Amino acid sequence: MNDVTTTPRDAAFGLTVGPLQYWWPRPRTMAFYADVADSVAESVVLGELVCSRRHEFKTEDWLALARDLAAAGKRVVLATQALVMSEAELRTLRRVCEQGEFAVEAGDASALAVLARLHAADATRPAFTIGPHVNVYSRAALAELAPLGAAVWVPPLELSIDAAARINPADDPVRGPAGPVATELFAFGRMPLAFSARCFTARHHRLKKDECDFRCADDADGLLLSTGDGRPFLVLNGIQTQSAALHCALGDRDEIAAAGIRRLRLSPCSGDFLRVIALYDAVFNGGMAARDALAEMAALQLPGELVDGYAHRRPGMEALTT
């Protein structure tokens, strides 16, 4: 593909700040998004994806924050919860889907059901995103779902870049009602790998899920799980299990560009996340060498080591090859 220094600006990569996976105290969350508002990120995905017991931000609060970010020039998307089990959670999901102000990211098939229904009734509604926890593993699957009203697709975490390119190739993209579907690749952060009915954070603290004391709010990046020989392996984040390592696609620019992917998702973490956004922009849009950016990443305050195995059809925990 193009040499980094000659990439025309119209082929620029849009950066999306993915949904915050952790429960940060409200002031911290507000400060974080104030910083995001000033960043080069083009889009922001808001909402509670993990647990309906995290009560500091109700749907109305997310909507208010969404308006602030939209006023700052960001494209805002509201995410629905990934694992929906109760009627109360379905009500929240409907509330998120039914607001017509912002696009919605479907976290599961319940959201697809509601969004498809709404879209069939009113085609002028904002097109939705098929989130990474919806199982789309082939072009045929994306072609089934996109016509229901999708404009963006985030591939499942375990899919490689080449698989994403086969499923939604730039020269023959799957089409939704609003036109070609854009692929948005998970490009940075701890990977959400699994969901359970059980809250592992509460279990660790010997607490019941319904009386969890909201202990996950103590862990800005989740609760680290290490192997018996001391190797950081996974992270417990309430009902979600994440990788301890952070996926990092900084070294994969050429392959991502060749795949026709123009949107990258960066998943929030504590520490120097804002600097991460700037470095991704520098590498993907500014001609900075990945090598130099990775050298700087190594010096940043980040919660884990960097890996990119999934990008290359390898185990997700495999360290960067570049």
Next chain:
Amino acid sequence: MAAAAADAGSHAPVVVKPQLVCPAGSLRALQLAVEAGADAVYLGLKDATNARNFAGLNFDDGQVREGVRFAHARGREVLMALNTYADARDTTPWQRAVDRAAELGADALIVADVAVMAYARARHPQLRLHLSVQASATTWEAIEFYRERWGIVRAVLPRVLTLSQVQHVARHTQAQIEVFGFGSLCVMVEGRCALSSYATGQSPNTVGACSPPSAVRWEETPAGVEARLSGVLIDRYAPDEPRGYPTLCKGRFDVDGERDYAIEEPTSLNTLTLLPQLIEAGVRAIKIEGRQRSPSYVAEVTRVWRQAIDHAASGQRYSVQPAWNASLARWAEGQQHTLGAYDRPWR
């Protein structure tokens, strides 16, 4: 036997005896399950199209044909699990598997991927579709989504819902509901777990394997016997400790200075005590897990559940017979039974 799909929308308060759906990893297991009283058996082909893709397991075409002949001669059904996700590089094995299920006379396909559902609907509209647990449909909205668009007539619920959630789902969908009654417990929502591919590159969704044997290594060390998966230390056993298969989520790990089963202890699901409530909720099929288990496991577990379902649906006062639990205990992983999510033990 299951009633026809046509009456799936009925909400009449008539007690319907649920179908007993048993695993068959081999023709022998299938025959024993049928002889022990299974109403239906489920099986998969010898490839990556099903979620128990293990060496030495599953069926070739001739075996499927023989299994279907055997089951149909006795009035039982054969369901084919086609419940992994079609590979972006080549979806034809999944399409061919749908064709083969139709040709070989399977009574239904158990599917998770909308690409596979769409193909089946277009090519074999007469073929009954069941929504696999791997599709992770945890709400009635999700199940109705698959029913309305791809015509699934039954949904297998993930093992994460409580009994009251199961009842709620069953009340609000026109699809039949199938739940797991017995077997190994997945603590994660099925179809939404990439832990295995994170460590090994292979996952249930992509190749039908979790913590595959090819990635397992056992090592004698001074500290004990170590079980590693792709080099990751999953557990370490003292000389006299029983050793389990190193499924990633069932290892002992360190969290905050404490070593424990941080995700899930090796336990088995056993819902015998809940059977009357499940039947009352309108659950139409009870599934036994374990296509990877031995034919003797299948025979004995099937025999117990046949008696239990007949007893529970007989209208007599139901109680779990001590002999049933004694039989099942022999086959429980980690020698422990739990009710899983059904009775909210984690809440």
